[in-house]
Each structure stands twice: as structure tokens, then as C-alpha cells.
Amino acid sequence: MTGRKGENNSVHFRSDRIENFNGGWYFNIREQAQPFGPYSTRLDAEQAIKVYIRDLLRGVSPKKAFCNQLISDNFWRS
Secondary structure (H helix, E strand, O other): OOOOOOOOOOOOOOOOOEEEEOOEEEEEEOOEEEEEEEEOOHHHHHHHHHHHHHHHHOOOOHHHHHHHHHHHHHHHHO
């Protein structure tokens, strides 16, 4: 198996960061053991992970991006 650039050739298991269980859509990140969600649709979960990544790319710390996501999740659920 060929690894990504900069990785050795050991086996790595990668999976989709978005999953559906118990009727809701969730996304996973490395920094958080528990997934974010539930979202009503896969599209909603995809949008949420894009916002999380956008925050990271803008220089927001992972901890702050995580907090922003939690606030956003709670806002849209109310």
C-alpha cells in the first residue's frame, strides 16, 4: 500500500469523517473522541465540518474551533 506524501508505507486505516447512526448525521475529528452532531442531513454535517476546517485554516486554535462548533450546534438545535 502506498502512503501519503511524507508517510512511511505502513498500513493506515482512513474512514469517512461523516457517518449516520441513530437517525442523525455526525462528523468526527481527531481532536475529539465524541463526534459532533446530530445533524438532520448529511449535507448539514458536511457544512458543519467545512466551517470547522475553515476556522482552523483562518488560524483559529483547534480548541476555539471546537468551542465555536459546539455553540453553533446548540444554536441550531434550539
